[in-house]
Amino acid sequence: MRSxxxxxxxxxxxxxxxxxxxxxxxxEGVIAEFVVEGRPCPWKAPTVTKNGTFKDKTLVAWQxxxxxxxxxxxxxxxxxxxxxxxxxxxxxTRRPGSVPDLSNLTKALEDSLQGxxxxxxxxxxxxxxxRTMGDRDCVEIRVTSLESP
Numbered sequence: 657m658r659s660x661x662x663x664x665x666x667x668x669x670x671x672x673x674x675x676x677x678x679x680x681x682x683x684e685g686v687i688a689e690f691v692v693e694g695r696p697c698p699w700k701a702p703t704v705t706k707n708g709t710f711k712d713k714t715l716v717a718w719q720x721x722x723x724x725x726x727x728x729x730x731x732x733x734x735x736x737x738x739x740x741x742x743x744x745x746x747x748x749t750r751r752p753g754s755v756p757d758l759s760n761l762t763k764a765l766e767d768s769l770q771g772x773x774x775x776x777x778x779x780x781x782x783x784x785x786x787r788t789m790g791d792r793d794c795v796e797i798r799v800t801s802l803e804s805p
Contacts, residue, residue, distance in 0.1 A: 687736045687799045688773045690729040692722050695793040696746050698760035699767070715764060722768035722795075735775045739802040741782035742766070746795050748787060758787045765795065773799050 697718035702709045746761050762785045766777040774780070781802055 685800045685802075687733075687740065687801055688726065688729040689798045690725050691794055691796050692725045693794045694718070694721060696748070696756065696761050696795045697764055698756040699764035700760070719764060719768040722765060722797075723772055726769055726772040726797075730772050735771055735773060736779070736799070736801065737775045738779060739781040740774055740779055741800045741802055742769075742780055742784070743798040743800070744783075744785040744795060746785070746787045747790050747792050749791060749793050750789055755787070755789070758785055761785070761787065761795075765797070769797075769799070 695718075697712075697715050700712045700715055702711045742762075744762060744765060746756075746758070748755065762783065766780060770776055
């Protein structure tokens, strides 16, 4: 599980640091369900220069935010190793310029869930993603097990 000093402090303050980790407990198949406020950032290929390879700073920050929210949603649980369904609803406010591509928004988010909610993005067997325009920037995330209880 990814962690930061701020996240660890919040977990300790909430008294959740004593929670034992379990392999997985899915209520009606739901492994994790949470909302991340803020403008979702689409995946972008890293820039390769003679000095190295660099990821977009906005993308890195967005993925860290999603990973931190995912870690809070999964306190006490290990990443789920089995097949899952992702339900993603990206809500975006209208801004000048182009609207982020849905498949790139999804890719950035899938990468952020690895190691916290799911073991790897290869365990995603079903995906439902939608993008709507409105008065709020956020993404609603639900990860559901596809295994029988």
